Amino acid sequence: MxxxxxxxxxxxxxxxxxxxxxxxxxxxxxxxxxxxxxxxxKKIPLITKEDLLSVPARSRSILDPTDWYYFTAISSGTxxxxxxxxxxxxxxxxxxxFFTGLLKQPALSxxxxxxxxxxxxxxxxxxxxxxxxxxSIISLAEPGDLVATARLTREVEADQIIxxxxxxxxxxxxxxxxxxSPERISFLWMSGEPLTTAISILxxxxxxxxxxxxxxAMTEGPNALGMRSSRCETLDALGSNTxxxxxxxxxxxxxxxxxxxxxxxxxxxxxxxxxxxxxxxxRENVKCSCGFKQxxxxxxxxxxxxRSYKIGGVTFRSEEITSVLKTLMGLVxxxxxxxxxxxxxxxxxxxxLHLSTRPIAAQSPLIARAVREALxxxxxxxxxxxxGEFIRRGTATLTVDFNGSLSGRTIHPPFEIEKPFSHTxx
Numbered sequence: 001m002x003x004x005x006x007x008x009x010x011x012x013x014x015x016x017x018x019x020x021x022x023x024x025x026x027x028x029x030x031x032x033x034x035x036x037x038x039x040x041x042k043k044i045p046l047i048t049k050e051d052l053l054s055v056p057a058r059s060r061s062i063l064d065p066t067d068w069y070y071f072t073a074i075s076s077g078t079x080x081x082x083x084x085x086x087x088x089x090x091x092x093x094x095x096x097x098f099f100t101g102l103l104k105q106p107a108l109s110x111x112x113x114x115x116x117x118x119x120x121x122x123x124x125x126x127x128x129x130x131x132x133x134x135x136s137i138i139s140l141a142e143p144g145d146l147v148a149t150a151r152l153t154r155e156v157e158a159d160q161i162i163x164x165x166x167x168x169x170x171x172x173x174x175x176x177x178x179x180x181s182p183e184r185i186s187f188l189w190m191s192g193e194p195l196t197t198a199i200s201i202l203x204x205x206x207x208x209x210x211x212x213x214x215x216x217a218m219t220e221g222p223n224a225l226g227m228r229s230s231r232c233e234t235l236d237a238l239g240s241n242t243x244x245x246x247x248x249x250x251x252x253x254x255x256x257x258x259x260x261x262x263x264x265x266x267x268x269x270x271x272x273x274x275x276x277x278x279x280x281x282x283r284e285n286v287k288c289s290c291g292f293k294q295x296x297x298x299x300x301x302x303x304x305x306x307r308s309y310k311i312g313g314v315t316f317r318s319e320e321i322t323s324v325l326k327t328l329m330g331l332v333x334x335x336x337x338x339x340x341x342x343x344x345x346x347x348x349x350x351x352x353l354h355l356s357t358r359p360i361a362a363q364s365p366l367i368a369r370a371v372r373e374a375l376x377x378x379x380x381x382x383x384x385x386x387x388g389e390f391i392r393r394g395t396a397t398l399t400v401d402f403n404g405s406l407s408g409r410t411i412h413p414p415f416e417i418e419k420p421f422s423h424t425x426x
Contacts, residue, residue: 003249003264006038013270019060020270023051041262046255046275049083052220057084061268071124073115076192076310078146083219086268090125095227097130098212098292102231107160107187109137111153113167116140116190122162125222143167150174158194160187163198165214166313172206182207191215191224194241194300194311196414198342199402202349204230212329216243216300218276222267225250225259226298231290238283239299245282252296254280257421259298267364277303281420284413299420302413309411311340314352314381314390316408324378325357331367332357335406340415351396358406368400375400382388 004012010031013020023032027045034043052060063070068088073317075083100106102390110132112119119140126132127147139156141149141162153161153175161168188203188210203212216226221377226243228235235242245252251262253273263271279301287294302309307318322334341352342359357371375398376388391395 004266005263006041006251006262007035007171009262009264009270009272010035010267012266013272016062017060017270020272023047029081041251041253044273046260046273047271048275049220052269053083057086057269060268061086061207062270063268064266068128070120070175071126072117073121073219074120076115076315082425085220087121087125087222088225088268090122090127090131091265092129092131092250093224093227093248095244095292097225099227099229100213101402102291103187103211105186108133108135109139109156109158110160110162111139111141111149111158112162113141113143113149113161113171115143115320118192127263132246146171146174147178150178150180154178154180158182158333159185160189161185162189162191164192164313165190165195165203166193166349166395169199169202169206169347169421170313173277183209185210189215191308192219192310193313194413195228196311196342197240197416198344198349200230200240201344202347203345206347214243215263216241216298220269220271220274221261221263222265222318225252225261226300230312232288234286234288234290235297238297240299240416242299242420245296245298247295252298254282257281259300277305279303279421301398301417301421302411306410306412309340309413311413312342312349312395314351314396316340316381316384316411318411320379321355321375321411324374324411325371327369327378328374330360330391332359332371332402334407334409337403337406338411340412348394350394351390353396353398355398355400356378356403356406357400358404359402363402363404368402371400372398397411 007029014031029045070086070088073085073087137156139152175182185207186209188207212230214228215224215227217224226245228243249264253260257279259276259278261271261274281299282296284296285294286297309316325332325334335358337356339354343350379387381387381390
């Protein structure tokens, strides 16, 4: 990825993308008439995930037979329809180069603990760049079998793990049981979940010698939008889910409190004023304790619509909770508010759930129990994982109460994630 100018990106996209040409025409935008340079950025119509999902992935992609290979990235899904995108390469952001330069010794055996689609696109995009040192051992593991993963980690003597934070935390006791100390891990590459204080505490405790890199990324982009490390104490004060923005070929805006991204590169599906729906606050010229150059940082909150949230290896969706409540006819309405927190407890990451519902008639412990049991039995929070199973393995708790004035359906992330936005209208 070699950044190009915004004008070059607009011209390239107008020439080669029927999808964008039709989209811009529908919204009254013609580059020849309305765009003369970067000062006209805000004249370009915003595009959303729903717009991209309106056509198949190939129909919105510009594929060049000379451009290496394309690997299919599939979102883990905070929406009902997963996002599918093609990626070819992941440029190493300047923060990654800075971060790896701080490591006492390079990682030489990398364990990738991600689903197959995520692992393949990561390898496909990273091997063209400088993410891994020549001569490194790269091993792919299955998140669903941590016993086998721990054995593989021991066999290859891994010193780097790429995983979701919740999976790395769950893996640690299996490593110890198989005779491979987590202290042998020197580098943790974490992504795919919001960063909370509980996660930071547990990773530091369970992997005491590891330097941790956290990525804020999205399926649609060719590399991380933001990065931070376990050395970023300055960012902790701004919000646990705060990152150094990757300005290498990216333009960032906020519109209606949502992060808007433009990627200055000829990627298969161009992203030009792409409204992510992630709530965001950008702060300029921040000097961080990690030693990285002064620049912009971003605090990331929940999706603006509060209809879904991914945390702790699972996803909660408003429409699925509503479907369960509909089965409790005569007891509660479809209105609810789900409040989510995380805590560190006995070396486990525990997702704490509190659901408020609106009763139709009387409130009683029996009705609360009925609501709780229905959710535990019928609510799927991951593929082949019910809420009840998630609770029984000791990684979640659920309480239910009533609110007679409740109206609407909302999912609230941990307070520490929302805190940076508390001074702004919700």
